[in-house]
Amino acid sequence: MPKTSSRVLTLLSLLQTRRDWPGRALAERLDVSARTVRRDVDRLRELGYRIRASKGPDGGYRLEAGDELPPLLFDDEQAVALSVALQAAALSAAGIEEAALRALTSVRQVMPVRLRHRLEALRFTTVVDAAVPVAQDTLVEVSAAIRACEELRFDYARVGDRPGADLSPVPRRVQPHHLIAAQGRWYLIGWDAGREDWRVHRVDRMTLRSHRGARFTPRVVPGGDSHAFLRGRFRGATDGEKWPCRGKVVLRAPASRVIPFVSDGVVEPVGADSCLVELGAWSWGALAALLLRFEVDVEVVEPPELTAAFAEIGQRVSIAAGGERRGERSPQGSASAV
Structure with missing residues (x-):
């Protein structure tokens, strides 16, 4: 039988995964008696969780919203997603930067080492909140390559509306420098050594290869401001942010x-x-x-x-x-x- 503290945390995790839990099902999952489940529920209530119990043969438990925010449990993917959202909020200029930064610090302090390494590699800047979904692992991998100064190899999806146009993905090899969320999408700014020029790629159209490439020496984006550089590319400009x-x-x-x-x-x-x-x-x-x-x-x-x-x-x-x-x-x- 697991220790009481560990079992209570497991119970809390189960209650967070679905709306209603029959008491018998909880007892079977925890390998304890129904009486032990009742005692553990009382312990969670003492911590501030509002858990409603229903009686009868099919009675069970439901975790409800409370008056105060009690401690929460997150799995690995939830923890990474939360950190991505908090880091974006800390850079959003939406008036919640300080609170988001404090929350991000609190989350990182209690994270397992395996997750902390992933999150330390996640570095990006944001202009507005991204809306086009991008795989979380892709963001982490791109950020890690930026931090390690390692080339990214990926297949880049082409788009077009001409009948018969070749839309097969194109292989790319880019030295990644900046990951930016702007206008509802994620963008990667990188140096294309083959073209000897800076390129902007939409991350949602990238399929990363299994291995990253060689290390490179970082460059300074034209103008020294990645946000301004991206705005200029949106405008079709070749000289800073000026319209062509x-x-x-x-x-x-x-x-x-x-x-x-x-x-x-x-x-x-x-x-x-x-x-x-x-x-x-x-x-x-x-x-x-x-x-x-x-x-x-x-x-x-x-x-x-x-x-x-x-x-x-x-x-x-x-x-x-x-x-x-x-x-x-x-x-x-x-x-x-x-």
């Missing part, structure tokens, strides 16, 4: 109306009903579309590429509205233009 396409226009609208919708641009009043706007986007067409959302007249200041993008959009709009198709001639014999 940036232009200036005059909008026939008051600056006060435009400013709330230009988060990372520059707005300068030109008059009571006009303003100068400098804004960026990942393409000239996207920039033109962003400016058209104000539904006012637009005068392009620079560059010529933005003027061409407006002309292209105008032609597409004309087609959508049932006007002349691209390349058709007007009655006067000239090509249609907008």
Whole structure:
């Protein structure tokens, strides 16, 4: 028979795994009498657990919510998951950083050595909470490779919507540097020695190989800020966080109306009903579309590429509205233009 303290902890673990436990089933699982189960339940109640007992031939026990938080038991996977969540919360800028850090410290202090080693290897930064599920073991393995400065070998899933496109996974070998949660996904920033360039990979599309590669000397991500580097890649930028396409226009609208919708641009009043706007986007067409959302007249200041993008959009709009198709001639014999 297990010692009393060990048996009580086992009882608590069982009560946490399902809503209702028949008394006879608990006695069989613990290899004790029904009377011993009742005494152990009383010991848990003294520790602050609210356990409701039901009488009768099918009577049993149910662990309920209490007024205070008593000690909890976690299995290995729950403990790792809890630590991942607490570390993310400690970096979330959500106002709970200090409490999350204290909770993380408390959890680590009482963990078995085998789990503590896994958690010590888990290091990441976060921008917003991740939403796309990623295997816990994958996060731990990637973090361990970052800490050990060892190459990661993995197969990377390709995505596409073209019929007949080859979507078979592509083998990759990357020197991992940063693991970041942003915009609902996990991203790995690493140096691809074969391409001699930095690459960003979505972790949910990675299937790790069984062995890691050679050790490497860490590099500094361009700009020295992994968050800024990732934001720049989201924008399609090759130089820091700057948008690859940036232009200036005059909008026939008051600056006060435009400013709330230009988060990372520059707005300068030109008059009571006009303003100068400098804004960026990942393409000239996207920039033109962003400016058209104000539904006012637009005068392009620079560059010529933005003027061409407006002309292209105008032609597409004309087609959508049932006007002349691209390349058709007007009655006067000239090509249609907008």
